[in-house]
Amino acid sequence: MKMENELIKVKLKDIKIGMCLGNHVVDNFGKQILSAGNYLTSKRQIEMLYDMAIKEVYIDYRKSLVSSQSPKEIVKREAEVKKEFENTDKILSNLKSALPQMRILLADANKIVELMMNQVRGGKSFDKESMIKNVLELKEKTKHNPQAMFSLINLKKNENFVFKHSIHVTALALTLGAILNLDASLIQAIGIGSVLHDIGKAKLPFSIVHKTGSYTKQEYDIMTTHTVIGEKICLQNKITNKVIVDIVKHHHECYDGTGYPSRLSKNQIDKYISIVSICDYYEGITSPRTYKKTLAPSQAISKIFHTSNIRFDRRLVSYFIKMIGIYPVGSFVRLNSGRVGIVLGFSHKLLLNPILKILLNSNGSVSRKKEIIILNEVDDFIVEIATEFKNIFKLEDIL
Ligand SMILES: [Fe+2]
Ligand SMILES: [Fe+2]
CATH class of the missing domain: 3.90.105.10 (Molybdopterin biosynthesis moea protein, domain 2)
Known part of the structure; x- marks a missing residue:
């Protein structure tokens, strides 16, 4: 070697x-x-x-x-894959039925965050009750069908929601908290901290927050203040829960100590902060950005892999990837046969064997067969990520 x-x-x-x-x-x-x-x-x-x-x-x-x-191992794994996905129809119908509810939930959350940002901008205190109610609802619905929520997050089809970033981060962080088996009250605080994590931006100039080019040094320095401004806003609104305030203040700290505002490192950064940081980072790099390339979910996963023990603790990275998958739900992939499919599900135990729906035949024509396949280790395999199909197919039409 x-x-x-x-x-x-x-x-x-x-x-x-x-x-x-x-x-x-x-x-x-x-x-x-x-x-x-x-x-x-x-x-x-x-x-x-x-x-x-x-x-x-x-x-x-x-x-x-x-x-x-070994051939024996392959046969065993094949059987495991089949067992995991015994009922692909059920997985797909669950996904399909959950989507409309999820969309309504995201739309409501967007309204609440919008109102909250406006209240903060106007120097008023914000409506904590409806925000908490919404977090609880997000927690419940996402718990029952995380993959449906993630498919919406990954496909970013709810483009019209201006405040989708904090809502998406919240849904991801709530699920990661649950995977890590955290206490229900801690998970709830993580959810509230996630909704509020960028609240400090409400007090920054619009021209900087929504700038489409890269920042000058001075603009970057202003941007970083959203963390400490956010902390102040929490305290002004009588939010004193340490978990929530810490998330708002420290969600840009890095494992290697290069983050801000306090340059915390390693175990100085509590797990609940890192949970939000990793979800925030993933959401950010997979969202349309005018000055940087938007990454496909699987490309983002790859980038996060490479931040192990730099930006994020390696153990947390592995849990995050188990949650999102290596080929996340909503990824368009090209197979060795030339066929193109979309990932509609995977098992946390078998990240390399997602369920795909075939969308295009090998000659590029649209597949009319409604063919669902489970990627096994014998026949089909993924050759590349086919991001170009993201804006062509609509999830509801695919299911
Ligand atoms: Fe932030
Ligand atoms: Fe953020």
Whole structure:
């Protein structure tokens, strides 16, 4: 094995399912056949590399989820995948029926946050009761069908909601808190802290908060003050719960101590703060931004992987990825056959085997077969993320 940057060159005989490609794989004609950042998910994929006389590939070990590749293990895993998704129809009908309710909930939350921001901007105290009620409702509904909520968050189809950022962060943070088995009252405080995390921005000049280009040093410094301004707003509104105030003040601290406003590091940053920070970061980089490239959910996951023990604690990163998935719900993916599908579900135990609905046939025509497949380790595999389809297909039409 030969090290090159953080990637390791691995001979084909040592390749295993679950490894993550560090570089693109190209054939003898220079055509890209697999993209960097994708996982080796099937035996067939590895056989294809042999057929193409590829001798070695670069592997990103930090991202790899190496699993056994023995035939016995593959059969066992196949059975596990089938069992997990015994009833794909039920998964899809649950997703479909939950979506309208989720949309209403998000719209209500948007109104509440909008009102709250206006009240703060006008120097008034804000309506805490309806905000808390909304957080509780978000907590309940998201708990029952997190994947439905995440599909809306990932597809960003609720574009018209100006305040969707804090609402999305709240839904993600509530779920992460539940996955980490935190106490119900702590989860509730995390939810309230998430809704309020950027409240300080209400007091900053509109031209800076909504600037479409990158910030000057002076603008950046002003922007960072939203954390301490937010803390002040909480206290003025008699919100003194430590968890909530800490989240508002410290959600931009980094694991390595390079964040702001207090340059806290490692275990100086409480878990509840980091939960909101990671959800805030994911939401931010997957949202349309005029001055930076918007990342597809799976690209964002890849970026977050690389922040392990820099921006976020490695353990928290692994929990976050278990929650969102490696190919999150709502990801458009291109398969080896040329077909394009959308991820509609996955099991937390089997992140490499999502359920897909096929949208396009290998010749590019729209699939009319309503075909649902579970990515197994024998047949189909993901070649690349197909972000270009994000604005073409509507989730409700797909289900
Ligand atoms: Fe912030
Ligand atoms: Fe934020």
